Amino acid sequence: MRITDVEAIPLYLGTEKAIADGTQDALIIKVYTDENIIGIGEADTSPHVGKAIIDAPVSGDKCQGIRNIIVGEDPFDVEVIWEKMYYKTYKFGRKGAAINVMSGIDIALWDIIGKKLNQPIYKLLGGAFRKEVVPYASVLFPQDPGDINDVKEKANKCINAGFRSIKFGWGGFGDLEEKDYALIEAIRDEAGNDEVRLMIDVGMKWDAKTAIQRAGILKEFRPYWFEEPVIADDLHGYSEISAAVNWSNIVGGEQEYTRYGFKDLMDIGRVDMIQPDLARAGGFTECRKVAAMAHTRNIPCIPHGWSTDILVKANLHFIAATRNAYFLEYCMMDSPLRWEVTINPSQLEDGVVKVPEEPGLGVHLNEETLRKYSG
Numbered sequence: 001m002r003i004t005d006v007e008a009i010p011l012y013l014g015t016e017k018a019i020a021d022g023t024q025d026a027l028i029i030k031v032y033t034d035e036n037i038i039g040i041g042e043a044d045t046s047p048h049v050g051k052a053i054i055d056a057p058v059s060g061d062k063c064q065g066i067r068n069i070i071v072g073e074d075p076f077d078v079e080v081i082w083e084k085m086y087y088k089t090y091k092f093g094r095k096g097a098a099i100n101v102m103s104g105i106d107i108a109l110w111d112i113i114g115k116k117l118n119q120p121i122y123k124l125l126g127g128a129f130r131k132e133v134v135p136y137a138s139v140l141f142p143q144d145p146g147d148i149n150d151v152k153e154k155a156n157k158c159i160n161a162g163f164r165s166i167k168f169g170w171g172g173f174g175d176l177e178e179k180d181y182a183l184i185e186a187i188r189d190e191a192g193n194d195e196v197r198l199m200i201d202v203g204m205k206w207d208a209k210t211a212i213q214r215a216g217i218l219k220e221f222r223p224y225w226f227e228e229p230v231i232a233d234d235l236h237g238y239s240e241i242s243a244a245v246n247w248s249n250i251v252g253g254e255q256e257y258t259r260y261g262f263k264d265l266m267d268i269g270r271v272d273m274i275q276p277d278l279a280r281a282g283g284f285t286e287c288r289k290v291a292a293m294a295h296t297r298n299i300p301c302i303p304h305g306w307s308t309d310i311l312v313k314a315n316l317h318f319i320a321a322t323r324n325a326y327f328l329e330y331c332m333m334d335s336p337l338r339w340e341v342t343i344n345p346s347q348l349e350d351g352v353v354k355v356p357e358e359p360g361l362g363v364h365l366n367e368e369t370l371r372k373y374s375g
């Protein structure tokens, strides 16, 4: 089998705002083959930047567009193709958008292999440690940190939907100590004292010193983790926080890339858990290596995911087949790009989300949605 073409389909809601909501856009990737099997993938990046990385011409050995690199290759050669893409985009790649796009291609290649062999991806990865995954509800703090009703409503909505773990992140959290306290107090109040696990995503708002102080003030509400307390580049900051806040988990990695980046995040940053995003950090091929590295350090690998159902399904296969993975991030935004890109979105049922059993990813694209939001 040979790859014949790659298509990048940028999607935009048309109502985008400069807030931390990744369901406002998407970049869907289709990889075509000479056997009429089409692989579906997704790259979580700026859609037009991603499309340019696919379409770019050759202008040097380490400066090539992805289409040029992969057309003619056998889609079963995922390792070879991954390394080829990595080195031939090295001038503009290594971290960021080029790796995001490679991730989307890699997901699509595994989809092709699964469809050809009539097996779900988790089987190709070595089988399922679990066929059902417990999700955590993932929601945003309000932009106005004084909007206590907003967090109460969201906490109630998640609990009523059947979630027992909720993560709040970004928005107006992190700026003012007394507002942070009031927000988390209100959430803990609504969630009850013991049965619901709370996670706080700081959205890179703090430096290490602030993180240590602020975490101390919030300790009484028993946050299960603090996510991205500092910018992804501040590995020594991560390490200081991790040592000082030893009563909770310090986690991060959604803005980290490849085995090289995660090695430093674990060994210098000393995080308690890592959160690679399959549509950003390198796809299945790279993230399974990242997870294996985490396994040798006894670190859980909890994939990040805040985009379409394509990424949700990729995460379900990955969590199923990875011993040290658990916990599906379940984005609660009601964006059509979250729920309508596929006709069979994975849903919470009886407290769990089932791992897809169809060949490949198990994704059925809604072409109507792609046409409607294509931009």
Ligand SMILES: [Mg+2]
Pocket (backbone or CB within 6 Å): 169, 201, 227, 228, 254
């Ligand atoms: Mg996050």
